[in-house]
Amino acid sequence: MPDLGQREREVFESSAAPLYEEAALSGGLKDSDPRLQHGGELREALDLLVSLSLLVHDPDNASYVPVDPSTVQSHVVGPMSQRGADLLNESSEWARAFGGLSQAWRRSPGAVRGPISEFHTHAIGVFISGAVAEAEEELLTAQPQTGRERASLKAATERDQAALERGVTMRTLYQHSARRHAMTRSYVAEVTALGAEVRTLDEFFNRMIVVDRRLAIIPGPSGDDVAIAVQEPALVAYLVDVFERAWERARPFTNTERSMMNDIAREQRAMTIRMLIEGHSDPVSAKRLGVSARTFAGYVADLKTEYDAETRFQLGYTMGQRGVSGREDD
Known part of the structure; x- marks a missing residue:
């Protein structure tokens, strides 16, 4: 065979x-x-x-x-079923073996303990995958940038789908720019079909994952190569409150009505104005809007056309004369 x-x-x-x-x-x-x-x-x-x-x-x-296929089927399907049973048994044995290693690690002098732990480079993904796999009730995630690699987004899709399928609720925040990212739209379609909720916001925010309101994972001070795991209840509650306030201001990702898209365009325009007034460089401004530097330059060019300005200095002067701050209601 x-x-x-x-x-x-x-x-x-x-x-x-x-x-x-x-x-x-x-x-x-x-x-x-x-x-x-x-x-x-x-x-x-x-x-x-x-x-x-x-x-x-x-x-x-x-x-x-x-x-006659009935005489052949058992010779094909039977061995597969047996291999499946053998794999299930072997996987349970491996799980038991790893359980012993976990106990040894917790007893080791180098094990990370306490309410705040630090993880570096490749250990970050391993820790996040394990934490999400242990989620029982709720996942809150904030993803400020959309440029995630295809492999990492695929892994996140599989991980989050598994959590949703076992009954975990999930809410995710993106920036408005995520709506133009094809892979992110595909990811959102898959997880929302399983019950997840996704919204977008104009403001910049840091990456965060909260598991069952008992564990929060946030970036370290040196960037994406360090992650901090927080288990102190008061700090986790504070981070959840920050998430909830942002969630209330955000807009549903799945809503594509013209009025909604116009509101989003206005919010991105206002954010661009604030970045210019505050004097941020183009790379910093682009990152805060979750777009490329080229896209941000296009936003600035649109503002120059709108205010009939040839230079950024003229643009800033004209907006100052008109009292434009980027924080107007309209």
Whole structure:
């Protein structure tokens, strides 16, 4: 029996099964059929059916004749079921073995203890995955930038889907710029289909994950290569309150009504004005808006056109004369 996997199953469903039905209805397939020759369009399907003993060659009639599939199925499915049972048993044994290692780590002098812990580089992803996997009730996440790599976003999708499927509620905050990021939109579509809620906000905020309101994971002071895990109840409650206040001001990601999109455009415009007035550099301003430096430069160019200014100095002067601050209601 050949090794069977996803590739073989796809071939079986797409071309081998129809070819078998054709053989069953016609009483066999002639060797001379050009589709079955080497390089023919159905040669791979034929080879698979022969390897599964669903077709056997009849040299007297120079043809391939079908075999009752009920006599073959048990030889194919049975070993797979057994391998699945063996893998489940082996996985439980591995879990037990790792449980022993965890106990040893907690007893070691170097184990991280206390209400605040620090993790570096590759250990950050491992810790986050473990924390999310242990979530029982709720996940709160804030993701300020949208430029996440495809691999990390795929891993996050699988991790978050697993949590949602076991009944964990999830709320996520992005910046408005995330609405233009194709991979982020795909991620949002997948998790919201499972019950997650996602909103966007114009303001800049730091990355954060809160698990069951007992553990908060925030960036370290030196950037993305350090993460701080906080388990002090008062600090976690404070961070949850910050999240809730931002959540109330945010707008549903799934809402694409024209009025909503116009409001979002106005909020991004106001944020751009504030960045200019406060004197931030383009890279810093772009990061705070969650966009590229080129996109931010486009926002500034739009403002120059709106206020009939040729330079940033003229733009700033004109906005100052008109009392524009970027914090107006409209």
